[in-house]
Every structure is written in C-alpha cells, then in structure tokens.
C-alpha cells in the first residue's frame with residue numbers, strides 16, 4: 313500500500329488586518345497526497361491558493377494566524393509546533409514552498425551558489441562551505457542545470473533558467489513535500505514545459521516525495537498533476553483525478569473554470585467573463601450559504617442559506633453543492649447539446665452569446 317506523504321484535516325487559517333478585521337482565507341481544508349503523487353490546486357485570483365500553501369508550512373506570522381486543523385507530513389503532525397522548531401526541523405526538509413514570483417525576488421547582488429549556502433547553513437550551521445559548493449555542483453548536474461549558473465547572479469539568467477534555479481535551491485534539502493505556487497505563470501510556453509518537466513523529474517529521481525502545483529488555470533494541470541482540487545473563496549469545492557476534473561467537472565465553478573479556458577475565441581481572459589460572471593465574495597464577510605451561489609447560474613434559493621459540506625460521490629472524488637451529481641450532469645448535458653446546436657445553426661439559435669475581445 314502506498315504511503316501518505318501529506319494529510320491535512322480541517323485546516324482553517326485567517327488574516328487579521330491592521331484594522332482588526334478577520335479575512336477567512338482558508339476554511340476547513342482537508343486533503344491527502346500519497347507518496348510519488350502530485351496535486352494541482354486551481355482557482356481564480358483571491359480564492360486562497362497561496363494562503364493555503366503558506367498555511368501548509370505550519371509557520372505562521374502576522375497577519376496570518378492558525379485557527380484549527382492538522383497538518384501531518386509523513387506521519388508527523390506539525391500543527392501547533394513552536395515556530396522555531398518548525399524553522400529548524402520542518403521547513404526545507406519536510407516541506408518547501410516556492411512562492412509566487414520567487415524567481416524575481418532573488419537578491420541580484422548575490423551569486424546563485426550563495427543562496428544554496430544560506431539554505432544549508434540555516435539548517436546546519438557547521439557545514440563546510442567548500443563541501444556545500446561541491447554538493448551544489450553535484451545537484452545541478454543531477455538536475456541537468458548548467459554548472460556555470462552557480463557562479464552567476466540572478467540577473468544574468470533567463471526567466472526559465474531563474475525559475476529552474478529557484479526550484480533547485482528550494483529543494484536542496486530534499487523536502488518530502490514541495491509546493492510550487494504558479495511556477496510557470498510568468499514564463500513563455502517553452503520555458504513552462506521545461507520547468508514542468510523538471511518538477512516531474514524531481515519526483516521520479518526522489519528529490520521530492522509529493523508535490524502541490526498551484527495555478528489559475530485548471531486545464532494546465534491536466535498534463536502536470538495526478539489529482540486536481542478546485543478552490544473557491546477559501547474552500548475546496550471539488551476534487552478528483554486530473555482527467556475527471558478536466559473532462560467531467562461536476563461543481564458549477566469547476567465547470568466554469570474549464571469552459572472559460574476552452575472557449576475558442578481570441579482573448580481567453582474576456583471569455584472568462586462569459587463563463588463565470590461576477591467576482592469572488594469578500595472573505596471578510598463570507599456569504600452565509602454556498603459561497604459560489606451569488607455567481608452560480610443554477611443556484612436555488614436554499615443555496616444562499618445552506619452551507620454545503622464537501623461530499624464524496626465516487627472513488628477519490630468529492631464536491632460541495634446543493635444539487636446532486638445527477639442533476640448537475642443532466643443540466644450540463646442539455647447545455648452542451650444547446651451549445652452544439654448553436655454552433656451548427658449560428659443564426660437561428662439563441663444559444664450562448666460569446667463576447668469578443670474588447671467588448
């Protein structure tokens with residue numbers, strides 16, 4: 313039987329702003345990742361992906377605060393641990409986080425091998441600098457990174473190379489779980505592929521045991537991760553295998569995320585407006601019922617009042633919605649039929665109107 317590398321039960325965290333307002337950014341999140349597996353987290357801006365990533369590190373400092381829940385990495389519960397102990401014994405070895413835009417945050421005046429030195433010395437102050445340099449060379453060659461990059465400054469590297477170097481630095485201590493937050497978003501398509509391949513290779517070579525990959529784009533995850541979880545307004549709304557989530561999303565928000573990208577017209581950002589009108593709720597005052605109800609075209613009056621728990625409905629699949637899976641699938645079937653008809657008879661049909669760029 314495979315081993316669970318990361319198990320999270322009911323994790324709830326919040327920001328407390330300087331005006332003493334609570335922002336409920338991660339609400340009762342539970343998840344599990346087996347050894348050798350990867351989990352993608354998708355959702356639009358502000359839904360709590362990065363806050364969840366930060367929260368999973370178990371290392372809290374204001375304005376982020378832990379409220380409740382367990383984070384268990386390879387059998388060790390790190391929630392409630394003293395921050396000093398987390399820094400010494402968890403960060404970098406049990407779990408590592410590559411923050412959004414980390415590659416642009418590298419201090420431009422330092423050479424790359426110095427960052428590696430920092431990570432290793434923070435973990436083991438007695439480590440010998442010459443040994444660290446040799447170890448860095450060895451790791452770079454194992455990862456097919458050019459050894460010259462070690463003696464360069466970040467500004468001398470291309471975007472794709474910078475991101476690969478950041479991944480190498482973050483994983484130098486072979487963390488069991490790696491969280492990569494939008495690691496490919498700022499890159500061109502070729503560099504994106506190289507970065508994604510590097511992350512997969514790292515898993516194959518055993519440098520990491522499990523991975524979380526965060527992105528805005530649900531379809532991007534299809535070729536990258538084993539499972540996908542969709543987050544909305546601080547909560548998980550659906551989870552399944554990558555294939556199921558991309559080809560058979562059940563939650564109206566997941567379906568909206570998928571359709572927003574697959575609309576063929578130019579300018580997918582504008583297309584997003586068609587699939588999911590509106591914006592996510594203010595997390596200082598989350599809605600009483602379903603958090604997506606306000607934007608959901610299938611919402612019933614009760615959805616605005618009733619909080620739905622997340623429910624399992626199939627092997628490895630769960631969703632959070634007031635409508636049954638059968639009801640949702642039937643609605644989608646009819647919608648797809650109407651869409652197909654609209655494409656076949658563009659004039660007579662009163663099918664969905666598609667906005668074009670600039671409208």
Ligand SMILES: Nc1ncnc2c1ncn2[C@@H]1O[C@H](COP(=O)(O)OP(=O)(O)OP(=O)(O)O)[C@@H](O)[C@H]1O
Pocket residue numbers: 327328329335337355356357358359360361362363364375412528595
């Ligand atoms: N330092 C902070 N103080 C207060 N609220 C915050 C802080 N950082 C984030 N938030 C709020 O927490 C919520 C979740 O933000 P988060 O950055 O986790 O979203 P995200 O899904 O990562 O978005 P993006 O895709 O833009 O990176 C948002 O409502 C955001 O406004």
Ligand SMILES: [Mg+2]
Pocket residue numbers: 361362363412493
């Ligand atoms: Mg983010």
